Amino acid sequence: MTASDTHHAIDAVWRIESARLVAGLTRIVRDVGIAEELAQDALVAALEQWPESGVPDKPGAWLMATAKHRAIDLIRRNETYARKLALLGHELETERQEPPLPDEGAIEDDLLRLVFTACHPALSTEGRVALTLRLLGGLKTDEIARAFLVPEPTVAQRIVRAKRTLAKAEVPFEVPEGDQLAERLPAVLEVVYLIFNEGYSATAGDDLMRPALCEEALRLGRILAGLMPKEPEVHGLVGLMEIQASRSAARTGPSGEPVLLLDQDRSRWDRLLIHRGLAALERAEQLGGAFGPYALQAAIAACHARARTAQETDWERIAALYAVLARRVPSPVVELNRAVAVGMAHGPAAGLELADALAAEPLLKGYHLLPSVRGDFLDRLGRHEEARAEFERAATLTRNERERALLLERAAASGRRTG
Secondary structure, rough: OHHHHHHHHHHHHHHHHHHHHHHHHHHOOOOHHHHHHHHHHHHHHHHHHHHHHOOOOOHHHHHHHHHHHHHHHHHOOOOHHHHHHHHHHHHHHHHHOOOOOOOOOOOHHHHHHHHHHOOOOOOOHHHHHHHHHHHHOOHHHHHHHHOOOHHHHHHHHHHHHHHHHHHHHOOOOOOHHHHHHHHHHHHHHHHHHHHHHHHHHEEEEOOOOOOHHHHHHHHHOOOOOHHOOHHHHHHHHHHHHHHOOOOHHHHHHHHHHHHHHHOHHHHHHHHHHHHHHHHHHHHHHHHHOOOOOHHHHHHHHHHHHHOOOHHHHHHHHHHHHHHHHHHHHOOOHHHHHHHHHHHHHHHHHHHHHHHHHHOOOHHHHHOOOOHHHHHHHHHHHHOOOHHHHHHHHHHHHOHHHHHHHHHHHHHHHHHHHHH
């Protein structure tokens, strides 16, 4: 294995293991900022040692062991050395023994504890989401900024401020109970869905999807559903993610190129995930949560899942559901999605009118899907030269190489139709 191969392997391992590493270290040192620094130290050690020694058989365990050794060194330098070393020694000793059975209803999951810790009420909503995406999703600051459609320095400040706040407040590393659990739930659901979205449509890089992030979000969502079985929005979110994840295999072609929804081979959609998603949506509706934001989005996804072909899609129902969602959760992104549905239900001119009304929205200024949607409508209206320009503009705004290639292909196709 060459040094380049090793670095690629390290990057892959880090993507998979970083969240678990930070979560496990937070349980030990009780400080998410220190835990992330220790995890980064272990990564640096891997970059230094693995090119010569080779990638270990259990790279995640190697990173954790290395980070724990650095934790011990750090604690020895700390003024509370004796107390914290005793706690760490107990922690390490406990890990050698069989874990005790958890109390009924307890969740023994470091990643979930990390989610709720990062979503503590002491933090702003923006800080909670940004920090959790950084720690659990392993996302870079610029990737989080694009997910939020805000400047990168803003996200960086939120993350630093959140870590300092958690450390100052000495927030316990635990899953809250009772009213505190309900209080933190909306931010947790937002975090889980943003992690899923980053896996489903990566904001940057060479791959359209990051399956590990989708799987992690689904796992956390299912755990939340077990924790709060009577909370409709939890089931709504799980239903939404299950149905969207069902399309994963059909979303890319043989070479990894994106395949648009209407062009996908629906026989490749995962029927088991669709069944699970529809069941979760039904559960949310039975609990009286049919008009919750996630349940509404799950109902939209269900319209696609139930259509045997693209032509059978009930676009009028989708447009109506987006109209309800726009009233419940006003957002220019929701309005853009509504424009797409209206364009499919009532023609491209109607959709373009709604999309054009969003041109001045500050949050959509650098959002590549706005010119992409306009390009599609213009192309369908026979305004091919304008469509070409919009697809090219969208290509300059995305940082995902697969999306950029698709947009440039669509631009070229529109250009050929101009003549």
